[in-house]
Amino acid sequence: MRTHFIAIGGAAMHNLALALHNKGYKVTGSDDAIFEPSKSRLQAKGLLPDQEGWFPEKITTDIEAIILGMHAKADNPELLKAQELGLKIYSYPEFLYEQSKNKTRVVIGGSHGKTTITSMILHVMNYHKIAVDYMVGALLEGFDTMVHLTEENDFIVLEGDEYLTSPIDLRPKFHLYQPNIALISGIAWDHINVFPTFDNYVEQFRIFTNQITKGGILIYNEEDVEVKKVAEDCENAIRKIPYTTPEYSVQNGKTLLHTPEGEMPIEVFGAHNLNNLAGAKWVCQCMGVDELDFYEAIATFKGASKRLEKIAESNNKVAYKDFAHSPSKVSATTKAVKAQYPDRKLVACLELHTYSSLNAEFLKEYEGALDAADVAVVFYSPDAVKIKRLEEVTYDQIAQSFKRDDLIIFTNPLEFKEFLFKQNFDNSALLLMSSGNYGGLDFDEVKELMN
Known part of the structure; x- marks a missing residue:
């Protein structure tokens, strides 16, 4: 009997697949897109699907459990076949x-x-x-x-x-x-x-x-x-x-x-x-x-990945990246870095990347979130707004929401990068807050910038 993952490539899903494989389970899975690091990690254990896509013919009565990922849709052909066969279907938390x-x-x-x-x-x-x-x-x-x-x-x-x-x-x-x-x-x-x-x-x-x-x-x-x-x-x-x-x-x-x-x-x-x-x-x-x-x-705990993670430090320069995106997290993270380095200029860059943060009505929740920064920057991609099928967020709406007259706003990844690399970071702290990558920013280049 095997356990089959529908949408095996997700961050949580592929880790559960690896855990079950390590426990001795027979694991298979499908997905229409698998990115790194999931791809390499599944491949190393022989769990990477031969082809990307959905294959209802793989759903057979020898399956003991189907684990359904959030990335799959309710009309997923493998899910429909599993329901037709009366197989046991679990969500990840179930x-x-x-x-x-x-x-x-x-x-x-x-x-x-x-x-x-x-x-x-x-x-x-x-x-x-x-x-x-x-x-x-x-x-x-x-x-x-x-x-x-x-x-x-x-x-x-x-x-x-x-x-x-x-x-x-x-x-x-x-x-x-x-x-x-x-x-x-x-x-x-x-x-x-x-x-x-x-x-x-x-x-x-x-x-x-x-x-x-x-x-x-x-x-x-x-x-x-x-x-x-x-x-x-x-x-x-x-x-x-x-x-x-x-x-x-x-x-x-x-x-x-x-x-x-x-x-x-x-x-x-x-x-x-x-x-x-x-x-x-x-x-x-x-x-x-x-x-x-x-x-x-x-005393030896250094933090979780992407949670106030120090990515570069030299002499009087330091750079952190953080997963912060909600208003409360942005505010707490910005204050934390300023309190840790009170005598340094703090350049805080926030990417609005999630459904909530790109919602025009929700934006007002960000009022004061970047107040602890000496230089406050917001980046967002109009393309991300379109992909998420949200109403267009305007430059003025963002400017008014943060209630900060000197807020710097970018919508173009190249212009944001150009701004960042023109900064003098002597006696400074750089804080990059995003669940994305600012439209393709290479964090290795940022590390070099801080040397």
Whole structure:
């Protein structure tokens, strides 16, 4: 019997395929487009489809389970054939639950910080050689895959995404995991193409807290007004543990965490990351790691990929790239870099790339998001707006939304690159925030620029 992936090339999907292959499953899959790094990683394990496209003839009764990716459409020919044959069809989160229903499920939810908190927990567990199953949204240092599944591990740590489950299941992913231990890091309106109002978005987190197993634990950021309200209003029979940002200081570009054993230098920085660290500490304690062991391990945590990732540094220049795109993340990330390098000029470049950020109505949520930057730049591609079939976003709408008179706006990738490479970055910090690449910017060239 085999497990077949419809849309195997996705970041999450190909990692689950690799995890099942490593577990001894017979895995096949299809996709109409597979890009790097998925392509090479599937090829290395013999899982890359011979041809791109959908092949309903591959869907036969010897398939034990179909795993349906979000990239596939509801009328996908392989999906229709699977439905016709009455095969068992799972979404990605459904299958993860099926693999972990006899384990203690730890689910990290929130509009921001999910990947970082999950990564911190996994780093601590790995440091202390505590084996756990996991699913995380970034490739971590010291880990081969973003998904790891076994029969024997007691815990599974899951990053709880609030986006939709599959083309035929429109529930948020984190509604399917039924956590024993849950965390909510923050609530800031996102995914407006799916959740049209803020109340509708917040409701997803209320549902999440009500699905924590009886006698389970909710760890929540009480500095976030909406999170605090959701946690306090929850009538589920669970234990509630609030957390706040711990005390810390910044000296000579180094962040020092205040611990019971004194000040401890750490690799990550920014109030938002220290807040994430506090949440991760509580989760690790609930998983059996005491406070001092947590501090020992977290001192060596360098961050998750594309989350305030340092890409270049020399003398008095430094460059970071970050996945930040929602208003709350952009604001927190920009403030973090400015606080870390208060005496340097901060050049912050944001690419508006997601459905929400390219929505004319949502743009006003960005007011003040780049205020901590000395030079604030916004790049967006009118072509991306067309591809996403959104109403045209104008230069004036962006300028008015950020409420910053000196905002620099680019729509042409070459003009943006030319601007960047003309800057004098002496005694400066460069922050590149995007889930894209500014229309084709080569980050290796940026590294050379900072030398």
